[in-house]
Amino acid sequence: MLLDPYVSDKPVIVYDANEARTHVIRYLRKYEDITLIKRPLEIADYLVQTSEGTIAVERKRASDFLSSISDGRLFTQLENLTEYEDPRLILEGAVFTNCKGGRCFTIDSVGKSLHKKKSARSQPRTVWSTQFWVHPHAFTSIYKKVQDMGIRIVPTGSVHDTADILHFWATQGERGEHLSIRQKPKTFTDLDKQLYLIAGIPGVNTKRAEALLKEFGTPMAVFHSFLDYPAKKYPVGGIGDKTVGEVRRILTKNLMEGAPRRMIEHEFKSGVAELAAILHRKENELKGMTVPQLKEELRKRGLKLGGRKDELVGRLLETIPEEERVDIPLFIERYEALEKSKTEFHAIPRELRSAYRRFRRGAGK
Secondary structure, X not given: OEOOOOOOOOOEEEEEHHHOOOXXXXXXXXXXXXXXXXXXXXXXXXXXXXXXXXXXXXXXXXHHHHHHHHHOOHHHHHHHHOOOOEEEEEEEOEEEEEOOOOEEEEEOOOOOOOOOOOOOOOOOOOOEOOOEOOOHHHHHXXXXXXXXXXXXXXXXXXXXXXHHHHHHHHHOOOOOOXXXXXXXXXXXXXXXXXXXXXXXXXXXXXXXXXXXXXXXXXXXXXXHHHHHOOXXXXXXXXXXXXXXXXXXXXXXXXXXXXXXXXXXXHHHHXXXXXXXXXXXHHHHHHHOOOHHHHXXXXXXXXXXXXOOHHHHHHHHHHHOOHHHHOOHHHHXXXXXXXXXXXXXXXXXXXXXXXXXXXXXXXXXX
């Protein structure tokens, strides 16, 4: 979407609807040599027209800057900002570090008073925000990373100074021919594409996408992990059982109500696990018994009582016919259903294949 032609021949500043009630817009309205236009912006808070292109501006008060570091929002927003030709970050206020305490403090406004007629005592120019438990060493590293991303960091003292710098950028050169509302096309690397794919998972942002990819190696392994790990034992921090459950539901639910062309890995593994449970039903039942209970069963059958628990279980199993240990008709039915629906990429374990052939031979007699 382009703003062209303009409603006037003045330089244009486009601001996001979320900025409409800020004092920055109030101050900008005082300038008669620019045109302000409100638009819902997907990326950035302000777009400034210049003769060299579009300046995309993300405005952050000092406290918001530190809080966005804490909750992981910062780099998601800044990565999007780099899709414009000239990304800039306005850091409004000041950040003070406390290395000994391992935290940072901020002042959100250090500039001009909003109401000139009021005295300084009735309207202080400085407002202390709460402290943030962001270590100064981490803060300086993040500051450098922002610069390495090609984003200019422009400090301002207050909303008045922010408005002034936006006005200066808009009026310093000749008026451009158009102002791009959409960002410039970006050439994505394979890593960018992988992170973009993973970040599309519900409840997963860019920061968590990086952690998932680092943990599992490939996007395919990431998707499988939500099906393979129990929800409460998921190995990546920050992803709780609710998120895992929701992702699992989205990955496995057939919302199009169409016949699936192939069985997914999660369904195949569930089918294999069900066959193994049918085959080893009696064995698992005996393993769940205590040693005294097993010895009582052996005593009833006149068998030797000595040995470890696994030896007692094996001795009992040898005396029980296979047709009593396994529901053979059910095993054959489930095996054939799995064999019919699996793909060429799935291999049923040898133990289950051998049991099926043995049961089929016995059924044919």
